[in-house]
Amino acid sequence: MTTVEILLTYATPPSDSVSMALARAKDVYGIRRLSFDRAARTLRIEYDATRLNEAAVIKLVREAGFELVPETAQAPPPAPLPLPVPAA
DSSP: OOOEEEEEBBBSOOOOOHHHHHHHHSSSTTEEEEEETTTTEEEEEEETTTTOOOOHHHHHHHTTOOOBBBOOOEEEEEEOOOOHHHHO
């Protein structure tokens, strides 16, 4: 077994029906743990990578009705280097 964790960010807190659907997602073979950080609006999912991949886990979460925030770049790309000034 290869345990992997992913951290997903959500836009709005889950409703009761979404929470119930996510609870059922824990019954999917390979999902090991779901944990929320309500202050940071994140959902941490631990799963068995020999049974599932990240795309399948995200699909399960979205099918439960959970609204995820799209991933964005962690840091902006570096600024271009200035062109050298020709010697006079």
